[in-house]
Amino acid sequence: MSAPLTSLDRPNSYIGRSVPRPNAKRLLAGRGRYISDLRLPRMLYAAFLRSPHAHAKIVSINADEARTLEGVHLVAIGTDLAKICTPWIGTLDHFKGMTSAPQLPLPLDRVVWAGQAVVAVVAESRAIAEDALELIEVDYEDLPVVVDIDSARDAGGPVINPGSANNTCFRALLDNGTVDHAFAHAAHVVEEEFSFGRHTAVTLEPRAIVADYDPAAGALTVHHATQTPYQFQDLYSRHYGIPEARVRVIATDIGGSFGMKLHVYHEDMAVVGLSILLGRPVKYVADRIESFVSDIHARDHRVHARMALDAKGEILAMDVLDLTAIGAFSTYPRTSVVEGNQVIRLMGAPYRFKNYRATLEVIFQNKVQTSQYRAVGHPIACAVTERLVDMAAAKVGLDPFAIRAQNVIADDAYPQTSPTGYRFEALSHQACLKRLHEMMDYDALRAEQADLRKRGVYRGIGIAAFVEITNPSPAFYGVGGARISSQDGAILSLTPSGEVRCLISVTEQGQGTEAIISQIVADQLGIAQEHVKIITGDTEVTPHGGATWACRGAGIGGETALRATRVLKRNILEIAALILQERPSALDIVNGEVVDAGTRNQRMPISEIARIAYFRSDTLPPGTQAQLTVSHHFAPQGYPFAFTNGIQGCSLEVDVETGFIKLLKHFIVEDCGRVINPMLVDEQLRGGIVQGLGAALFEECRYSETGQLVNGSLAEYLVPMPMEMPDIVIAHVETPTADTVLGAKGVGEAGTAAASACVLNAVNDALSPFDATINSIPITPTKVLKTLKRF
Amino acid sequence: MSGFDETKLDDADETVRVRFVVNGRKVACEVAPRETLVDCLRNTLELTGTHAGCEMGACGACLVQLDGRAVHSCLMFAVQADGANISTIEGLTESGVIADLQAEFHRRNALQCGFCTPGMLVNAQELLSQVAQPSRGEIRDALSGNYCRCTGYEAIVDAIDAVAKARSEGGGTT
Known part of the structure; x- marks a missing residue:
C-alpha cells in the first residue's frame, strides 16, 4: 500500500486487527459453561403443561394426582404465582395509543395460543416433572380462534382481548411531502403485495434459566441465558418486590440468542416465582418443541407498497401499508411493535426521495408472540424496497445497478434526513455499489446467465442495498418508559502485577464482545492483549448498562471501554510522572512499559507502578492517592442512531422442473464504520447472511386453521444447513461515526437485513423469461412451481 | 380422572x-x-x-x-x-487427537456461541478418518446433519479443509 506505516504497525495496535477470540478455546474443549449445564445443590426441575388450544377458557384444573406423585414438590397454577408476581404490560409510551393485555406467568382463566404454559410442576427431576404433567387434567372450553391477518381485522369478528373493541394493538401513520401529487404525476408506478412468513430464532441451545431464591437472605440469584442481565435484574426486582440490590442475574455462556433471549417469557417469570415459593433453586430448560411454541417468532407481515418514478427512473415517492400480526400479547418489555415501526421507517432508506406515506397496523392473533429477532424490521423494509426498485428498473429499462446508482443518496450529500424521519450522519452507498459491481464481476455473470438460458438453465442475479440501525440512543426504549439502558459502564483496574481487569456491562453471546473489548483496552493502554481480562454478564460485579442488542456492543460498549482506558492510562501516567519526576504528558505506555513519549525509551514497567502504588505508597509524595481503578459510563449522544449501510448480491439457479433453488454465491460490501476485528466482523456478516438466507428459502412457522403450529421440530422446520449454503465474499468500506472517538458502528444485523431481499430479486430475475413473479417469503419450491403454473 | x-x-x-x-x-x-x-x-x-x-x-x-x-x-x-x-x-481434547482441528477452528473463528462445536468436531474427525482429502462439497455434505446458527458454516468448512490438507501433507497429528 502507499502509506509507509499504518496504525497497525504500532506495538499493541489491536484496533483493526484480526485476532482470535481468547474465550473461544474453552468452548472448543467442551468447557463451555452454559446455563443448561448448571446444577446447584438442592436444585429442582420445572416442567410446564401447555395449552393444546389456541384460544380457550380454562374451566377447571385438577392436579391432585400430580401433587401426590413421589418426587413432586410443587404444582402451581396461575393464581399461585399471581399472588407474588405483579402483571406486566408490553407497551411503550412513545407508541401512542398502543394497547396490550396484562400478562402473568401462568394464565388465570384463559389461554390465547396453542403451547401457552398453563400449569407448572416442580420435581426432583425433569422426567418426574413430566410424568406428573400427564396426571393433570385441564378442562377447556373452546373460544373462537383468530389465526390470520384478515380474520383478525374483520369487523364483528372474534376479539382476542375481552374489553377491546377490536384486535388492533397499534396503528401509526407517517406522511411526508406530497405523495398523492407525486403518484398522480409519475411516469411510472410499480405496485405489489408482499407476504413474509413467521420464522423463529432456533438458537441451538434452547432457553435456559435457574432461579435460586434464598428466603433467609431475601435474595434472588438467577442464572439466565440472556443477552440483557440488567434488564432482568430490574424486572425480577420490580415484579416480585425484591430490592434491586438483592437480585443478581448471571448470564454465563449462552448457546445463541439473536434477540430472542432478551424478552420476558412466561415460563422464565414462573421459574423465578417457583423458586420463591419453594426456597430452592429451580431449573427450566425448554426442549425443542417447547422452543418452537414459546420462543418469540419474528416477521409475519403483509405489505402493500407502491413506488412512483419519473420517466428517467428517478424515485419520486413511496406509499406503504404494513399489516403485521404479533400474537395475543405485545412482548414485554420491548413490545412487539418495534419491528413494524422499523419496517415503515426503513423503507426506501438508501434512496433520495421526499414523498413518503406509510400506515402500520399491528394486529393481535392467537399465536405465540412475535418480537425482536436479529435485524428487526430490516428484512421486510429491504425486500419491499429493493423488489420495487427492480420492478421499476425493468419498467424503465434500466439495469438494477444503474437504477440504484441513479437514486442512492450521494456519498458526499450527508447529513441527510429520510422522509421517514431518520437522520443519517454519513453513509457510503455509491462506494459500496461500485465495489459490489467489481467484486461480483457483474458483466461476466450476466453474460454467463444469458448463455446458460439458451441451454435451459435459469440463473438469477439479485442485489439489494440496505441501511442498518445500530448504536441506539435513549430514543429507542428509554423515552418510551422502558428501564432499558442505552448507556454502558466499565470498571477498569490495573492489578498489582500490572495486568488489567475490565468489568463491562456489554455481554457475550459468541460474537466476540470480550475479544474486541480486550483489543480496545490493550490498544488504548499500550499492553499485550493477553494481559487484559474481561468480565461480563453478572449484575453483581459489572456496572449497570444496556448490554448487547441492536448492534450496540462495539459502538457503545467499545467506546465505553476506550474512554475508561484513557482515564486509567492518565492515572497510571500521573503516578509514573511522580516517580520519574517528569510531566505526565512526556510519558506514554508501550507494551506494558512506561516510555518517554518522544523517544520511546523505556523508563519503567507499569507493573512497577502498580507495585509501588499498592504496596509502597509510603514512597510516593505526601498527598498522593493513586487511582488505579476507574469507572466510566458512556451514553451515545449526537445522532439518535448510528446508521450503517451496505449492499448484497447473489447468484443462484432455479430448477424450473422441481422448483428447487441452488444458491451459488453471495456477496456483501458493508460499511460498519471503524472495524475493530475484521475476522469477527466478517463472521458476523456470514452468520447474519445465512440467517437471512434461511428466511428467504426455508424457514416458516406453519399453522393449521385451528392455530396449531404444525412444524415445531427440527425435522419439519427447515433451517439452513452447510450443504445448502454458499460461500460468501465480503468487502468493506469504512465510514467511522464522528459521534465517538472509536468510530465503530454495529454489524450484527447487516447480513440478515438484505439477504432475503437479494434472493427474492435473484429468483425473480431467474424467472423473468417465464413472465412469472414471486413476492412471498420464504420462497419454497411449491411457490416457484405455482408461479410457473406447474403445480 | x-x-x-x-x-x-x-x-x-x-x-x-x-x-x-x-x-x-x-x-x-x-x-x-x-x-x-x-x-x-x-x-x-x-x-x-x-x-x-x-x-x-x-x-x-x-x-x-x-x-x-x-x-x-x-x-x-x-x-x-x-x-x-x-x-x-x-x-x-485430553487425548489430543483433534488438537489440530481445535486450533484451526480457533484461528479462523469457526465458532461463535460454541454450542454446536463439540458435535462439529466429532463429525469433522469422523469425516477425516473416512476420507483423507475431502473436497469442500464433500465437507459440506458430511456436515449436513450439523446445525450451526451462528457462523454461516464457511469458516467451519475452511477449517476442516485446512486440517485435511495439513494431515495429508504432514502424515497426521501426534
Missing part, C-alpha cells in the same frame, strides 16, 4: 446397571431404561461438553464417538451403550 397405573411409575423408577469405557476410563452407572445416552453423559457423568439441541438426531450437537464412530447420543438409550467405548469432546 384417568385410572393411574401405579406399575408404570415403578417401571420408570427401576434402574439398570450399565458399564462403558468413557474417555478411556471404565465407568459403571445406574440408569433408568428411558434415559438417553446424552442425558447419562451430561447428568450422571457430568460430561457437559456434549449438548442436546433437538433430541431427535437432526442437529448434531450431541454427537460422540461410540466404538470409533460418530453417533447421536440423543438417539440412543444409555442401556444400549452398555459395553461400548465412548469418547466425548472432553476425552478427545
Whole structure:
C-alpha cells in the first residue's frame, strides 16, 4: 500500500486487527459453561403443561394426582404465582395509543395460543416433572380462534382481548411531502403485495434459566441465558418486590440468542416465582418443541407498497401499508411493535426521495408472540424496497445497478434526513455499489446467465442495498418508559502485577464482545492483549448498562471501554510522572512499559507502578492517592442512531422442473464504520447472511386453521444447513461515526437485513423469461412451481 | 380422572446397571431404561461438553464417538451403550487427537456461541478418518446433519479443509 506505516504497525495496535477470540478455546474443549449445564445443590426441575388450544377458557384444573406423585414438590397454577408476581404490560409510551393485555406467568382463566404454559410442576427431576404433567387434567372450553391477518381485522369478528373493541394493538401513520401529487404525476408506478412468513430464532441451545431464591437472605440469584442481565435484574426486582440490590442475574455462556433471549417469557417469570415459593433453586430448560411454541417468532407481515418514478427512473415517492400480526400479547418489555415501526421507517432508506406515506397496523392473533429477532424490521423494509426498485428498473429499462446508482443518496450529500424521519450522519452507498459491481464481476455473470438460458438453465442475479440501525440512543426504549439502558459502564483496574481487569456491562453471546473489548483496552493502554481480562454478564460485579442488542456492543460498549482506558492510562501516567519526576504528558505506555513519549525509551514497567502504588505508597509524595481503578459510563449522544449501510448480491439457479433453488454465491460490501476485528466482523456478516438466507428459502412457522403450529421440530422446520449454503465474499468500506472517538458502528444485523431481499430479486430475475413473479417469503419450491403454473 | 397405573411409575423408577469405557476410563452407572445416552453423559457423568439441541438426531450437537464412530447420543438409550467405548469432546481434547482441528477452528473463528462445536468436531474427525482429502462439497455434505446458527458454516468448512490438507501433507497429528 502507499502509506509507509499504518496504525497497525504500532506495538499493541489491536484496533483493526484480526485476532482470535481468547474465550473461544474453552468452548472448543467442551468447557463451555452454559446455563443448561448448571446444577446447584438442592436444585429442582420445572416442567410446564401447555395449552393444546389456541384460544380457550380454562374451566377447571385438577392436579391432585400430580401433587401426590413421589418426587413432586410443587404444582402451581396461575393464581399461585399471581399472588407474588405483579402483571406486566408490553407497551411503550412513545407508541401512542398502543394497547396490550396484562400478562402473568401462568394464565388465570384463559389461554390465547396453542403451547401457552398453563400449569407448572416442580420435581426432583425433569422426567418426574413430566410424568406428573400427564396426571393433570385441564378442562377447556373452546373460544373462537383468530389465526390470520384478515380474520383478525374483520369487523364483528372474534376479539382476542375481552374489553377491546377490536384486535388492533397499534396503528401509526407517517406522511411526508406530497405523495398523492407525486403518484398522480409519475411516469411510472410499480405496485405489489408482499407476504413474509413467521420464522423463529432456533438458537441451538434452547432457553435456559435457574432461579435460586434464598428466603433467609431475601435474595434472588438467577442464572439466565440472556443477552440483557440488567434488564432482568430490574424486572425480577420490580415484579416480585425484591430490592434491586438483592437480585443478581448471571448470564454465563449462552448457546445463541439473536434477540430472542432478551424478552420476558412466561415460563422464565414462573421459574423465578417457583423458586420463591419453594426456597430452592429451580431449573427450566425448554426442549425443542417447547422452543418452537414459546420462543418469540419474528416477521409475519403483509405489505402493500407502491413506488412512483419519473420517466428517467428517478424515485419520486413511496406509499406503504404494513399489516403485521404479533400474537395475543405485545412482548414485554420491548413490545412487539418495534419491528413494524422499523419496517415503515426503513423503507426506501438508501434512496433520495421526499414523498413518503406509510400506515402500520399491528394486529393481535392467537399465536405465540412475535418480537425482536436479529435485524428487526430490516428484512421486510429491504425486500419491499429493493423488489420495487427492480420492478421499476425493468419498467424503465434500466439495469438494477444503474437504477440504484441513479437514486442512492450521494456519498458526499450527508447529513441527510429520510422522509421517514431518520437522520443519517454519513453513509457510503455509491462506494459500496461500485465495489459490489467489481467484486461480483457483474458483466461476466450476466453474460454467463444469458448463455446458460439458451441451454435451459435459469440463473438469477439479485442485489439489494440496505441501511442498518445500530448504536441506539435513549430514543429507542428509554423515552418510551422502558428501564432499558442505552448507556454502558466499565470498571477498569490495573492489578498489582500490572495486568488489567475490565468489568463491562456489554455481554457475550459468541460474537466476540470480550475479544474486541480486550483489543480496545490493550490498544488504548499500550499492553499485550493477553494481559487484559474481561468480565461480563453478572449484575453483581459489572456496572449497570444496556448490554448487547441492536448492534450496540462495539459502538457503545467499545467506546465505553476506550474512554475508561484513557482515564486509567492518565492515572497510571500521573503516578509514573511522580516517580520519574517528569510531566505526565512526556510519558506514554508501550507494551506494558512506561516510555518517554518522544523517544520511546523505556523508563519503567507499569507493573512497577502498580507495585509501588499498592504496596509502597509510603514512597510516593505526601498527598498522593493513586487511582488505579476507574469507572466510566458512556451514553451515545449526537445522532439518535448510528446508521450503517451496505449492499448484497447473489447468484443462484432455479430448477424450473422441481422448483428447487441452488444458491451459488453471495456477496456483501458493508460499511460498519471503524472495524475493530475484521475476522469477527466478517463472521458476523456470514452468520447474519445465512440467517437471512434461511428466511428467504426455508424457514416458516406453519399453522393449521385451528392455530396449531404444525412444524415445531427440527425435522419439519427447515433451517439452513452447510450443504445448502454458499460461500460468501465480503468487502468493506469504512465510514467511522464522528459521534465517538472509536468510530465503530454495529454489524450484527447487516447480513440478515438484505439477504432475503437479494434472493427474492435473484429468483425473480431467474424467472423473468417465464413472465412469472414471486413476492412471498420464504420462497419454497411449491411457490416457484405455482408461479410457473406447474403445480 | 384417568385410572393411574401405579406399575408404570415403578417401571420408570427401576434402574439398570450399565458399564462403558468413557474417555478411556471404565465407568459403571445406574440408569433408568428411558434415559438417553446424552442425558447419562451430561447428568450422571457430568460430561457437559456434549449438548442436546433437538433430541431427535437432526442437529448434531450431541454427537460422540461410540466404538470409533460418530453417533447421536440423543438417539440412543444409555442401556444400549452398555459395553461400548465412548469418547466425548472432553476425552478427545485430553487425548489430543483433534488438537489440530481445535486450533484451526480457533484461528479462523469457526465458532461463535460454541454450542454446536463439540458435535462439529466429532463429525469433522469422523469425516477425516473416512476420507483423507475431502473436497469442500464433500465437507459440506458430511456436515449436513450439523446445525450451526451462528457462523454461516464457511469458516467451519475452511477449517476442516485446512486440517485435511495439513494431515495429508504432514502424515497426521501426534
